[in-house]
Amino acid sequence: MNNRSRISAQSPQEANVQEFDLVILGGGTGSTIAAWTFAGEGKRVATIDRKYIGGSCPNIACLPSKNIIHSAKVASYFRNSQEYGITHNGFTIDMSGVRERKRKMVRGMNEMYLDNYEKTGAEFILGTGRFIAPRTVEVTLADGTTRRVRGTNVIVSTGTRARLEPIPGLAEAQPLTHIEALELDKIPKHLIVIGSGYVGVEFAQAMRRFGSRVTVIGRRQRLMPQEDEDVSEALRALLQDEGIDLLLDTRVKRVSGRSGESVRIAIEQNGTERALDGSHVLVAAGRSPNTEALGLDLAGVELTDHGYIKVNERLQATAPGVWAIGEVAGSPQFTHISVDDFRVVHDNLNGTHHVTTGRQVPYCLFTDPELARIGLNESAARARGVPYRLFKVPMESNFRAHTLSETRGFVKALVEVGRDRILGFTAFGVGAAEIMTSVQIAMNAGLPYTALRDTILTHPTLIEGLMPLFSSAPSIPKMESESTTSDASLVAG
């Protein structure tokens, strides 16, 4: 027990309620940083999580998936080794070895997190929590016993889980979610992925590279429809070149069989129904908030129509002293946003007015190559009537990409007409996330695009590719017409 907490026992109903300055229900990344920060500031803090030290990101989501994706990249290097002048006598993929590398990383993270809890003095309670009264949470521990904790403030951050759509036979087929897919110790013979969002697409490419036959079923007419058409098309071509069967504009009607043995999936495409046979099915078609069974009604915490915790722009829930952060608060579903939500609550609790409104949401899809975007893309600019100059060059204009034999893709930037302000940047190519981040920092610093063009960037780096981008002839001004690729030539190396 945290020796900084106090026990109150004013009434039988409140017997043995431990008092904290801050109780955090659900220990995701934002919550974890909140726990360490507030405890470091001298507050009595308790974080409750039913299973994961550090929440989804280091255990079952971002980091393990990127770990597995990197093993898949190594497999693709083996497959393409001749490109690099290396021959070998075949190779095998041992999925239990792939899994063990991931497990080792997760164990290391867990130890590091527990160590930090210890150092900061925040208490981590492993158990399932639910409100029993305003700002008061009862935790059921693994041995069935309970503890009651009350916070002067409570942060709810219970996250989301993979949504299982009410498709006949789907639940009975016991489909994989990302959690089980990250624990596979055998390569699926034929993996059918329901959902063409980022989780589905990242897994599809990784599993294909391990040797699975992979089919992706998407409801929309194109991949990542929030992206520009050239981006969707580039992604589609990538998946196709990897040998993934992509079925878009397709509905799943029924599922039979059992994932891990054999499954049959009835689909409808262009009004025609047919069946797909596979060995495994992975559901990656949206998320549902973890708000049931939290006793929120006993705490005066209201939900939105979609079941997320109702919050204002300061992330205050409808009950006094209760805040919500991360996915359960309906925030964009990224770890960096869960962390930013922490900053918002931290500032508000420390007397500074901080809101989520209008914040920047950088984004990366960790396919190989990656897709990364910050700010406006062409479709959004057009929809908002924002005129722009378009700079766009293929990754072939990037010298570093040539040294890596990874010249697929392009980068493009939107620059304000009449001024040199960067409105948005998209990269689909090797190192896209890192390249995008340097543009993001320039945007946040209010630098004109010419600053990136004229900075002496180390040669040969991927970020150096910003020089040919911003030295290329922009199309001016850009509003209604279709985007065109600038005819940029390589800047001398």
Ligand SMILES: Cc1cc2nc3c(=O)[nH]c(=O)nc-3n(C[C@H](O)[C@H](O)[C@H](O)COP(=O)(O)OP(=O)(O)OC[C@H]3O[C@@H](n4cnc5c(N)ncnc54)[C@H](O)[C@@H]3O)c2cc1C
């Ligand atoms: C496969 C996959 C890959 C992803 N990759 C990326 C990526 O590359 N980059 C990125 O930015 N984002 C990624 N995300 C999204 C990212 O994981 C989340 O946005 C991020 O973890 C923030 O989640 P959170 O803090 O809202 O909640 P979570 O981290 O999900 O934490 C919620 C916690 O609450 C606990 N909990 C729930 N109910 C209770 C209860 N009653 N009592 C106690 N504890 C409870 C859960 O055990 C869980 O640990 C990925 C997601 C998935 C599924």
